[in-house]
Amino acid sequence: GAVVSQHPSRVICKSGTSVKIECRSLDFQATTMFWYRQFPKQSLMLMATSNEGSKATYEQGVEKDKFLINHASLTLSTLTVTSAHPEDSSFYICSARRDQETQYFGPGTRLLVL
Amino acid sequence: GENVGLHLPTLSVQEGDNSIINCAYSNSASDYFIWYKQESGKGPQFIIDIRSNMDKRQGQRVTVLLNKTVKHLSLQIAATQPGDSAVYFCAETPSGFQKLVFGTGTRLLVSP
Numbered sequence: 001g002a003v004v005s006q007h008p009s010r011v012i013c014k015s016g017t018s019v020k021i022e023c024r025s026l027d028f029q030a031t032t033m034f035w036y037r038q039f040p041k042q043s044l045m046l047m048a049t050s051n052e053g054s055k056a057t058y059e060q061g062v063e064k065d066k067f068l069i070n071h072a073s074l075t076l077s078t079l080t081v082t083s084a085h086p087e088d089s090s091f092y093i094c095s096a097r098r099d100q101e102t103q104y105f106g107p108g109t110r111l112l113v114l
Numbered sequence: 115g116e117n118v119g120l121h122l123p124t125l126s127v128q129e130g131d132n133s134i135i136n137c138a139y140s141n142s143a144s145d146y147f148i149w150y151k152q153e154s155g156k157g158p159q160f161i162i163d164i165r166s167n168m169d170k171r172q173g174q175r176v177t178v179l180l181n182k183t184v185k186h187l188s189l190q191i192a193a194t195q196p197g198d199s200a201v202y203f204c205a206e207t208p209s210g211f212q213k214l215v216f217g218t219g220t221r222l223l224v225s226p
Binding site: 097 | 148150157158159160203216218219
């Protein structure tokens with residue numbers, strides 16, 4: 001168990017458009033999901049913590065109006081990159097917490113903004 | 115050209131050797147630790163975890179050792195295989211704390 005999916009796996013968009021990324025826990029309920037960003041050859045950078053039914057908690061330096069997070073159910077969280085620009089191009093990864101601490105990660109979404 | 119400042123520590127081993135990947139953590143309040151494996155273009159995959167009330171935990175071909183005195187964590191992989199080639203991250207968190215703090219990662223290269 002503990003399978004997390006993301007969709008899409010890869011997306012290319014034009015500058016100024018918005019992109020939505022979905023994160024689903026397939027075989028367990030996740031009250032908490034996390035969104036990370038990862039640049040090449042670097043570690044994961046936490047962007048925000050998403051709790052089901054409440055507002056997300058953003059890390060310092062992450063614009064909440066730029067990266068909209070919705071966690072409407074125990075199995076789905078979405079990240080919307082609004083008015084995307086080339087500097088938003090990155091690898092976005094979600095994780096879902098099944099028990100007290102263990103996080104299980106999705107396969108990631110590669111975003112390329114032209 | 116090479117990206118300055120984006121260099122991951124790399125461990126190169128031969129197939130069949132044992133590998134040891136090390137991680138130093140900074141928060142003495144951390145009491146739960148996880149090792150993740152990340153292959154190129156994929157999300158991190160859970161390997162093994164350990165709580166601070168243990169010094170050692172074994173899984174299939176993997177062993178995690180925890181030294182709380184010097185805040186050091188290691189991952190041992192027995193009989194390393196080419197499929198083990200990936201970047202390995204340690205992560206830590208205090209009990210009841212939601213967020214994981216990730217280490218910088220180590221790239222493991224296994225040659226046949």
